[in-house]
Amino acid sequence: MQVLCLTPIVINMNLVEGIHYHNGRKPSSIKRWIVKQIIPRASAQVPFDWNKGVDNTTKVSKIKNQFQSYSCWGQHIAYILEIITGKEFSAKSFYSRCFASGGGVEESVGQTSLNTSGGNFEASVPSYKPDGSVDESFMEDTSYLTKEIVDEALTNAGWKKVDISIDMDSIAHAIDEYFAVGIELEGKNGCNWLSANPLPPVSSNPNESWYHYMCFAGAGQPLGYQRLKALQSWGEVGEHGIQYFQSNYLPYFLSVTGYYKPIIIPPVVLETKTIPPLEVPLQSTSTLSITHNSSLCVSFWTFVLELYIVLFVKK
Numbered sequence: 009m010q011v012l013c014l015t016p017i018v019i020n021m022n023l024v025e026g027i028h029y030h031n032g033r034k035p036s037s038i039k040r041w042i043v044k045q046i047i048p049r050a051s052a053q054v055p056f057d058w059n060k061g062v063d064n065t066t067k068v069s070k071i072k073n074q075f076q077s078y079s080c081w082g083q084h085i086a087y088i089l090e091i092i093t094g095k096e097f098s099a100k101s102f103y104s105r106c107f108a109s110g111g112g113v114e115e116s117v118g119q120t121s122l123n124t125s126g127g128n129f130e131a132s133v134p135s136y137k138p139d140g141s142v143d144e145s146f147m148e149d150t151s152y153l154t155k156e157i158v159d160e161a162l163t164n165a166g167w168k169k170v171d172i173s174i175d176m177d178s179i180a181h182a183i184d185e186y187f188a189v190g191i192e193l194e195g196k197n198g199c200n201w202l203s204a205n206p207l208p209p210v211s212s213n214p215n216e217s218w219y220h221y222m223c224f225a226g227a228g229q230p231l232g233y234q235r236l237k238a239l240q241s242w243g244e245v246g247e248h249g250i251q252y253f254q255s256n257y258l259p260y261f262l263s264v265t266g267y268y269k270p271i272i273i274p275p276v277v278l279e280t281k282t283i284p285p286l287e288v289p290l291q292s293t294s295t296l297s298i299t300h301n302s303s304l305c306v307s308f309w310t311f312v313l314e315l316y317i318v319l320f321v322k323k
Contacts, residue, residue, distance in 0.1 A: 050170050050171065050172050050173060050178065050182065050266070051173040051175075051178050052173070052175070052177040052178040052180075052181045055177055056176070056177045056180035056181050056184070056227065058180070058227070058228060058229040058234050059228075059229065060228075061226070061227055061228025061229070061230070062180070062183055062184045062226060062227055062228070063225070063226040063227075063228065063237060064091050064183065064187050064188055064225040064226060065225045065226050065237055065239055065250060067090065067091045067094070067187075067225070068087055068090050068091060068225075068239060069090065069096050070096075071239070071240070071241075071243065071244060071248065071249030072086065072087065072099060072135070072239075072241040072243075072249075073142065073241065073242060073243035074099070074142060074147075074241045074242065075141055075142040075143065076142070076143050076144065077103075077111070077142050077143055077144045077146070077147045078107070078111030078112040078113075078144060078147075079099055079100070079103040079107075079142070079144075079147045079241075080112075080220050080221040080222070080241055081102065081103055081106070081107075081112070081113035081115075081118045081221050082098075082099035082100060082101070082102035082103030082104075082113075082135075082147070083099045083103075083221070083223075083241035084190050084221040084222055084223040084239075084241065085097070085099070085102045085118070085122060085127070085190065086098060086099040086102060086127075086130075086135070087188065087223035087225070087239050087241075088187075088188045088189075088190060088223050088225075088267055089127070089164070089167075089267075091187045091188045091223075091225055092186075092187050092188065092267070095129060096129060096130040096131070097127055097128070097129055097130060097164070098127060098128045098129060098130045098132065098133040098134065098135050099135040099147075099241075100133055100134070100135040100146075100147050101127040101128035101132075101133040101135075101157075101161060102118070102121070102122065102127040103147050103148075104147060104148055104149060104150050105121045105125050105127070105150070105161075106118050106120075106121035107147070107148050111144055111148075113221075115192060115221075115263060115265075119169050119265075122165070122167045122267070123165060123166060123167055123168060124165060125161055125162070125165055126161040126162050126163065126164035126165030126166070126167075127161055127164050128157055128160055128161050128164070129160070129164075132157060132160055133152055133157065135147075166269050166270070167267045167268070167269050168267070168268060168269070168270060169265050169266070169267055170182070170186070170265065170266040170267070170268065171263070171264070171265060172189060172264040172265065172266055173264070174258055174261050174263075174264055175258065176227075176234050176236070176255050176258070178264075179191075179224065179227070179236060179264055180227035180234075180236070182264065182266045183224060183225060183226065183227050183236075184227070185266070186266035186267060186268060187225070188223050188224065188225040188266075189223075189224050189225075189264055189265060189266045190221055190222070190223060190224075190263075190264075190265045190267070191221070191222055191223075191224050191238070191261055191263070191264050191265075192219060192220070192221055192261070192262040192263045193219070193220055193222060193257070193260055193261050193262065194209050194217050194218075194219055194260040194262065195209050195217070195218055195219075195220060195260070196209035196213045196215040196216070196217055196218070197215045197216075197218075198213055198215050199213065201242075201245065202245055202246075203245075203246060203251075204246035204247045204250065204251055204252055205246075205251070205252050205254075206251055206253070206257075208256055208257050208259070208260050209260055219262070222238045222239065222240065222241070222251075223238060223239045224236050224237065224238045224239075224253075224264075225237060225238070225239060226238075233254065234254065234255060235252045235253060235254050236252065236253045236254075237250060237251075237252055238250070238251050238252070238253060
């Protein structure tokens with residue numbers, strides 16, 4: 009394999025994200041157009057307060073390292089759920105349930121697995137070998153799946169996705185509303201991936217494109233310009249595992265996704281009337297206009313008002 013960059017981390021990245029990419033094949037231009045244009049997305053209704061900003065990157069216990077594996081899907085989901093719940097999750101438990109032949113994960117397959125199968129805590133399913141290393145065969149191994157492990161994972165199932173518009177304000181609002189988002193992005197070697205500020209994979213760069221999932225958990229403009237803050241899964245690159253992306257990288261974001269776990273309100277029977285069960289998102293979405301997939305977006309106070317009308321008005 010010809011490697012044009014000389015830094016060890018970029019050589020490592022080329023092996024991990026190069027030939028097979030994160031999902032086993034290079035997305036076609038048709039797939040990219042569908043992802044960016046057809047999926048209903050949540051859009052910001054008001055500008056984000058970039059001066060105030062938001063930073064949830066400090067809510068993770070450690071920076072992850074996928075080493076010589078294609079497990080970026082599991083790594084970024086483990087980051088996201090730890091930020092939301094405050095509990096450390098196993099990247100291996102997410103990845104090993106849905107990896108594709110040749111390595112990597114198709115986004116829709118991974119999201120379905122997250123919703124139906126869930127995942128385990130790091131203490132139950134370690135994501136590193138005893139010597140602290142990781143490889144693809146270790147991350148794919150499912151010999152750990154006992155009944156107890158499966159049952160624990162199911163308690164962490166039920167996560168649903170929200171597709172976010174690919175613009176700075178919408179992404180920043182989504183990080184504020186959902187605590188973190190997952191972004192599938194395109195990159196190339198030779199774009200400063202050792203640094204805190206990777207460069208977009210412009211066409212003038214002759215290196216082959218690769219694709220990667222990352223957890224974005226911050227937004228602000230402390231240096232006078234808007235930037236998004238992301239957690240990398242390649243160890244201590246950038247600022248101790250933190251990297252920043254500006255608006256010039258937006259054309260190379262393929263998808264932006266928020267995750268939430270709805271609160272299920274059981275049916276209520278009133279004489280001969282039954283109020284059907286409602287799915288209420290974990291948080292209200294006050295700054296984003298959301299089109300949820302297979303869910304009913306109802307704020308808490310709207311639900312209270314509707315229940316009040318049923319109980320005391322429509323007698």
